[in-house]
Structures are given as structure tokens and as C-alpha cells.
Amino acid sequence: MxxxxxxxxxxxxxxxxxxxxxxxxxxxxxxxxxxxxxxxxxxxxxxxxxxxxxxxxxxxxxxxxxxxxxxxxxxxxxxxxxxxxxxxxxxxxxxxxxxxxxxxxxxxxxxxxxxxxxxxxMDLTKAEAVADVIEAKTAKFAVKSAANLTGKLSQKISEIYKLIFDLLSKIIAAIDFPEDAEEPDYKYIEEELEKIIKETEKTVVVSRGSNVLRQGVKVAIIGKPNVGKSSLFNILLNYERAIVTDTAGTTRDAITEVIDIDGIPITIIDTAGLRDENLTDDIERIGMEYTKKSIEESDIVLFLFDAQTGICEEDEKILALAQGRPVLKAASKSDLTDKVYADCINISNVTGKNTERLKEELKNLICCDIEGETEFITNERQQNCLNRALIACNNAMSGVRSRQVQDLISIDIKTALLELGQIRGELVTDDILNNIFSNFCIGK
Ligand SMILES: Nc1nc2c(ncn2[C@@H]2O[C@H](COP(=O)(O)OP(=O)(O)OP(=O)(O)O)[C@@H](O)[C@H]2O)c(=O)[nH]1
Ligand SMILES: [Mg+2]
CATH class of the missing domain: 3.30.1360.120 (Probable tRNA modification gtpase trme; domain 1)
Incomplete structure (x- = not known):
């Protein structure tokens, strides 16, 4: 080092x-x-x-x-x-x-x-938590990062580290002192590795949840002109940010704001209403290009259509642009009609009907691949270490199943141990440290 x-x-x-x-x-x-x-x-x-x-x-x-x-x-x-x-x-x-x-x-x-x-x-997980607490975009992220200050992540890593360390010690003892220590049987190594892999996998899954809290998600509101995109944008923000008029083509520029839904920072983009080609107005045309770009940059698309007319051919064309992305559909102006649409949320930007449900659905869509609540926050460096540790453990497992000599298996187990050690800051190099601390603010 x-x-x-x-x-x-x-x-x-x-x-x-x-x-x-x-x-x-x-x-x-x-x-x-x-x-x-x-x-x-x-x-x-x-x-x-x-x-x-x-x-x-x-x-x-x-x-x-x-x-x-x-x-x-x-x-x-x-x-x-x-x-x-x-x-x-x-x-x-x-x-x-x-x-x-x-x-x-x-x-x-x-x-x-x-x-x-x-x-x-402090160990490295705590040092990194200091930066997270300072930079937190939402209160929830700050609280979760503060949990790392008290050692939540460090504790979890230590538990797995100890399991690997004990297993490795037994294998190495038999290699180094064959007269005194017996080679552990393969069944035992397999069982221990299974435990280790399960725990590491669980930690990797939990990590994914923290990515959402850390980076947030981008949601683009799209739809035909005048369907109520800016009205909905304002409702989600809780203040009159975007201009709303009854003239189609009011929004010409993409407007972006961040809201906090249950601790997840969600960047909402209000876009220019999408209309068929052959636009004569240059500003509107540029606005449409922005919209297409906004869709490309977004993680989730919130598609709005007018409940009075339902999804028409023009709407279908707009929807096609969102292909490949998760789409949440909402019918606006449902206060003006009795029509109710299945597979979408029937909202009104005037009465506020179902806007809370819309937020809830948005959250569900975001969290669909997060199992359970995130106990602690991890960053990319820590996740990479965890992933490499997992690969090494899986390699060791293959070795065990094909009854490789234990000397060879121990190399993979040692790799896993070193990777976990790096999370807490054992065996880190100056380069890694400089990289970590260069993201801090001066004075911390
Ligand atoms: N009754 C009713 N009127 C609505 C609703 N949502 C929007 N409006 C009205 O519809 C008109 C257009 O609303 P906007 O929010 O500007 O629509 P937009 O989709 O942003 O329009 P562009 O920016 O032109 O694409 C305004 O007069 C709004 O007051 C709704 O849910 N119910
Ligand atoms: Mg608008």
C-alpha cells in the first residue's frame, strides 16, 4: 500500500x-x-x-x-x-x-x-458517507447516508468479510500446515460459499435501491398540444412554474425541475406538445426537437392524452416515440367527461383528482426492481468492489464443484476478501483515495 x-x-x-x-x-x-x-x-x-x-x-x-x-x-x-x-x-x-x-x-x-x-x-465507508450527507439531494438520502456514518454499511461488509476470512483461514491452514490442519471437505466449503454468495447478492440488490436515491430518475411528460402537460407539471411541483394557456403550442422549450417523491429525487421535464410534422413555426419545430431529446434522456415517460377524445392516431404516433421506455399513461381533463379509461390513470388538473395516485404509480414504476427498503447507501466504487467479490466467489464455487485443488480455490476466495477489504479502506492505494476525496468540498 x-x-x-x-x-x-x-x-x-x-x-x-x-x-x-x-x-x-x-x-x-x-x-x-x-x-x-x-x-x-x-x-x-x-x-x-x-x-x-x-x-x-x-x-x-x-x-x-x-x-x-x-x-x-x-x-x-x-x-x-x-x-x-x-x-x-x-x-x-x-x-x-x-x-x-x-x-x-x-x-x-x-x-x-x-x-x-x-x-x-473512520473507515472509508464512513468517510464517503460524509460527502454523501453533505451532497444529499433529499432528506431521505441524507438520513440513509448518515446511517453509514454510524457504520451500517461497514457492519454489513464486516459480516461478509468475516465469513470469507474464516473459510479462507481453514483452507490456507491445511495448505501451509498439512501435518497440523486437515483440508476442509468440499461439502463444507460449498456450504460456506453458498452463504457468502447469498449475503453478497442481497447486499448487491440493496445497493441498486440506493442508486435510485442517489441519482434519481428523469420523467418526461409528453402528449399532444393542449392536453394539460404544463398543468400537471405545475401540480407535481406544487407551484405555477410553467405557463398554462388554452392556446395549443404554449410550451416551446423543455422545462426541468426536481421534485422529491418519498425521498427519490425525480427530475420532471415539461415538453412542447408533439404535433404532426410540417410545422411552419421555427420555434415550435425546435421545441419538438427538444421533446424528442427529452424522451431519449428520460428513464420514464409520462404520456398524457385528453380523456374527452381518447387515444387517437396522433397520440399513437407520439406514444411510438417512447418505445423501449417504461410508460405511465394518464387521461387528463377527466372532469370534463364521464369516460373512464382502463390501464391508465384518469386525472384532472383542475380538481386534482388522482394526482396522488399518479405519484404513487410513478414511484412503483421506479421502484419495481428494488426489493425492500434500502438499509444503506452505496456508491459506484463500493458496488464495483461488491460485484467483483461476487464474481470471485462464484469462480471459487465453480472450482469447488469441479473439485479443483484447494490451493487454486483459495486464490479466488482471497480475491473476494481483498475486494471487500477495499470497501472499508483496507489496501486502498493513493490513487483510489485521491479519486474519492477529490469529490469532496474544500473544508471537509
Ligand atoms: N378542465 C380541465 N382543463 C384542463 C386540464 N388540464 C389542463 N387544462 C386546461 O387545458 C389548457 C391547456 O393546458 P396546458 O397545461 O397549457 O397544456 P399543455 O399540454 O402544456 O399544452 P402545450 O404546452 O401547448 O403543449 C389550459 O387552458 C388548462 O387550463 C384538466 O385536467 N381539466
Ligand atoms: Mg405546456
Missing amino acids: SINYETDTISAIATPFGTGAIGIIRMSGDKSFEICEKIFSKKLIPMKIMYGEIRDEGEVIDEVIVLPFKSPRGYTGEDSVEIQCHGGINIVRKILEITYKYGARPAQRGEFTKRAFLNGK
Whole structure:
């Protein structure tokens, strides 16, 4: 393992850029106390909240509260200091610059958390959860990511890791010390591998659910002009975002907004009404191209038709454009007719009839391949490790079934173990770490 650990002192603004009640500058590294004492009016007492002034060459910059953490306590596990000042951006920047002047250097993205990981304050699943909590698009995603901060994912991985580790130990013991340890029988290895594969598969399935929560889904509302697409879009958003008129061809540009349905971030696209070719209006023609593009980019298509007329030939042509994608059909303006359509939701954008059901159906369509509730959030890196571990276990299983020598089987089992170890951050390289932490914000 090659990990570069730098112990120089880093400094960054930890609060959002902009004006607020307080701003926090955070420093971490061997010289944090020394630098802080050069600019703070008092001598630091570790783990004590201290009130005083920040001064630069005699000039008072601000009244502040300082929190000094002595290693191994605090977020990074190094000596570190948090300076809480007044939240004007110019004051915060000024104090940051003064910390640079006296020997700190600007922190890179995620560098505080990287140091926390390297100091054993958290494993990699927790470090990655920190970024997830900060970047969460919905409250549910934030809560699920926070579960990883308390070790949910780490715990699950540890359980599987232990099963593999125990199995591997028994096989290797017999290979390395044939006089003392007996080779485990194939039936035993097969049973253990079965357990491991089942648990890993379950975890992979749960992971898929977190992808939906992480990335969300795109839904394009399509249909003929004037069927009520923009009206429905506004209802889903809960405010008048798109212009609604009784003139066909009102929406000319695709409009996009994100809503939260049960914690799933859903990007809804209101499109220009699709009409037959031979359009004379250039703007409308461009709008139609946008619509076709919106359909291509969407995961799910919400197709609207007018309940008064039913699905006509023109509607069929529009529906054909959505081929290959899951389509949810809805009949709008059902307040104006008694006709009820099977296999679709009969809605009214005027009375609000069935809009809750429509949301529910949308959610069902999105979640159809997620089994059960997602216990924890995973990211692509973790999922790739899990998948590779699963492949290695399946290879080992084939080896067992064809009664391969156990020496060979142990190679696949070892691969599975290494892959799982990478999830928690054992045996990761500097490249992997830099890749992970480069997605963080500065100051975290
Ligand atoms: N009664 C009734 N009127 C509706 C309903 N939905 C939309 N309308 C009306 O139908 C007209 C067109 O609605 P829009 O939401 O602009 O339709 P659109 O599909 O976005 O139209 P384009 O942007 O032109 O393609 C407006 O006058 C709406 O008030 C509905 O469910 N019931
Ligand atoms: Mg419209």
C-alpha cells in the first residue's frame, strides 16, 4: 500500500461561502496551535472553548471563539483548531489569509476527512458517507447516508468479510500446515460459499435501491398540444412554474425541475406538445426537437392524452416515440367527461383528482426492481468492489464443484476478501483515495 501522508498544516473555510451569522475556519496539522497562537489573543488550552480576538500585526480583525483539539481528539485526529468568527465573507476570508500568512497552506478537497481516515478516525465507508450527507439531494438520502456514518454499511461488509476470512483461514491452514490442519471437505466449503454468495447478492440488490436515491430518475411528460402537460407539471411541483394557456403550442422549450417523491429525487421535464410534422413555426419545430431529446434522456415517460377524445392516431404516433421506455399513461381533463379509461390513470388538473395516485404509480414504476427498503447507501466504487467479490466467489464455487485443488480455490476466495477489504479502506492505494476525496468540498 502506498499512501502519502502529509502532516503539514492545512486551513480552509468550513462554512458555505456567503453571508451568515457565523463563519468557521478550520486548521489541522502539527502547527495548528502554533499558528493560531500567533494570531489569537490567548494561549490555547486543549479541548476548551475560548473567547478572544484575532489580531494581525496588532490590528484587531474580529472577536472569535476558538476550539482547540489536541491529537488524537477532534475530527482529523491531528492537532486542529476551529475558529468561529462573524459570518461576513470578507472577515472569514481575511482570517483564512492570515492563517496562510503564518504557515498554513490551503486544504485540498476532502483533505480533512482524508486525514481523519488515515488516522483511523473512520473507515472509508464512513468517510464517503460524509460527502454523501453533505451532497444529499433529499432528506431521505441524507438520513440513509448518515446511517453509514454510524457504520451500517461497514457492519454489513464486516459480516461478509468475516465469513470469507474464516473459510479462507481453514483452507490456507491445511495448505501451509498439512501435518497440523486437515483440508476442509468440499461439502463444507460449498456450504460456506453458498452463504457468502447469498449475503453478497442481497447486499448487491440493496445497493441498486440506493442508486435510485442517489441519482434519481428523469420523467418526461409528453402528449399532444393542449392536453394539460404544463398543468400537471405545475401540480407535481406544487407551484405555477410553467405557463398554462388554452392556446395549443404554449410550451416551446423543455422545462426541468426536481421534485422529491418519498425521498427519490425525480427530475420532471415539461415538453412542447408533439404535433404532426410540417410545422411552419421555427420555434415550435425546435421545441419538438427538444421533446424528442427529452424522451431519449428520460428513464420514464409520462404520456398524457385528453380523456374527452381518447387515444387517437396522433397520440399513437407520439406514444411510438417512447418505445423501449417504461410508460405511465394518464387521461387528463377527466372532469370534463364521464369516460373512464382502463390501464391508465384518469386525472384532472383542475380538481386534482388522482394526482396522488399518479405519484404513487410513478414511484412503483421506479421502484419495481428494488426489493425492500434500502438499509444503506452505496456508491459506484463500493458496488464495483461488491460485484467483483461476487464474481470471485462464484469462480471459487465453480472450482469447488469441479473439485479443483484447494490451493487454486483459495486464490479466488482471497480475491473476494481483498475486494471487500477495499470497501472499508483496507489496501486502498493513493490513487483510489485521491479519486474519492477529490469529490469532496474544500473544508471537509
Ligand atoms: N378542465 C380541465 N382543463 C384542463 C386540464 N388540464 C389542463 N387544462 C386546461 O387545458 C389548457 C391547456 O393546458 P396546458 O397545461 O397549457 O397544456 P399543455 O399540454 O402544456 O399544452 P402545450 O404546452 O401547448 O403543449 C389550459 O387552458 C388548462 O387550463 C384538466 O385536467 N381539466
Ligand atoms: Mg405546456
